[in-house]
Amino acid sequence: MLIPLANDPRDYAWGSTSLLADLEGRAPADHPEAEVWFGDHPGDPSETPDGRTLDRWIADDGAASGIDEPLPYLLKLLAAASALSIQAHPSKAQAEAGFAREEAAGIPRDAAERTYRDDNHKPELIVALSETFRALAGLRELDATRRLLAALGPGAAPLAERLAEGDASLSAVIGWLLSDGADVARDVIAAAVAGDSDEFAAELELARTLDAGFPGDPGIVVALLMNLVTLRCGEGLFVPAGVLHAYLDGLGVELMAASDNVLRGGLTPKHVDASELVSVLDPTPGVPPVIHARTLGRGIRQYDVPVDDFALLAVTAAPDGVDVTLAGPAIAVATDGAPEVAGLASGGTSVLVPGAAVLVTPDEGGLRVTGDGELFIALPGR
Secondary structure: OEEEEEOOOEOOOOEEOOHHHHHHOOOOOOOOEOEEEEOOOOOOOOEOOOOOEHHHHHHHHHHHHOOOOOOOEEEEEEEEOOOOOOEEOOOHHHHHHHHHHHHHOOOOOOOOOOOOOOOOOOOEEEEEOOOEEEEEEEEOOHHHHHHHHHHHHHHHHHHHHHOOOOOOHHHHHHHHHHHOOHHHHHHHHHHHHHOOOOOOHHHHHHHHHHHHHOOOOOHHHHHHOEEEEEEEOOOEEEEOOOOOEEEEEEEEEEEEEOOOOOEEOOOOOOOOOHHHHHHHOOOOEOOOOEEOOEEEEOOEEEEOOOOOOOEEEEEEOEOOOEEEEOOOOEEEEEEEEOOEEEEOOOOOEEEOOOOOEEEEOHHHOEEEEEOOEEEEEEEOOO
């Protein structure tokens, strides 16, 4: 079966009024449109044509089509006009322990101070749809960060001194900045706003932008410890457990394990638990690799990720059709043109305009994609 899916964009403050609208060929919105969720996650499940949410449809009718449990992934369109919070996600074991601990403490799952809202990990992949998509991802190599701090002069000296002990000190420094280092953070921010560096011009310009939106936030200094990454259209970035990241601006397709566990590290008015963030943080410096899709066959490319929860395909339609074999429940979302998708078993068809999505049940075995345009397909991993 092909089940059309719909959802309203979430209006987070960092969202864009134009990126999703431009994708869908409509007028800009009068409010931020940040994310459209395609999946059965109870936080915002998609709606099916008969009015049921997808989690309800799967519970009622999924088994007949080969879906006997919740989807292991969540697919999103993400449109950022300004920075998301700096954040990291727990490993599976950390999520299970943290969720059990907060359940035992009686903290409501929707409480502002709640950290673990489920017991799952949340590795994620973002693929740029806009010409560029900027992100902070991972901690910069320490030698480069020391050069940046040296360029900022005396205002950054106390932070530079704390980074003198080696790689293992990064976790402690971040925890200190977010808890007891507010005075030093303000001095570093002031130095960055006024600073000048040919090597780190983009990072200092970002610090000025962040300070305009989050004045004095210690997360700005955390951002100065991170890699500034620019994806080109079609390039992907994979973020595993424990890696600090924050998306900055651009339109992308995001795919993640089905979880809402977020430990924040600044650039947000929401709850920041510095000690818990440090407990899950991977402090290893290094640039996360940019992922280029691997060609599987005519018109079919795959973004390889080292997790079992999900896989992501990009498919370019062809007038004579491209056959895509799928194992397990899949969700396809169009991002260009008007590709027609047909179930390989049933022959049922649907034309997908940009932003439109369908659930492909396992009994179909795959899709034939005809016409013109492009779509992305999320499915379970290995």
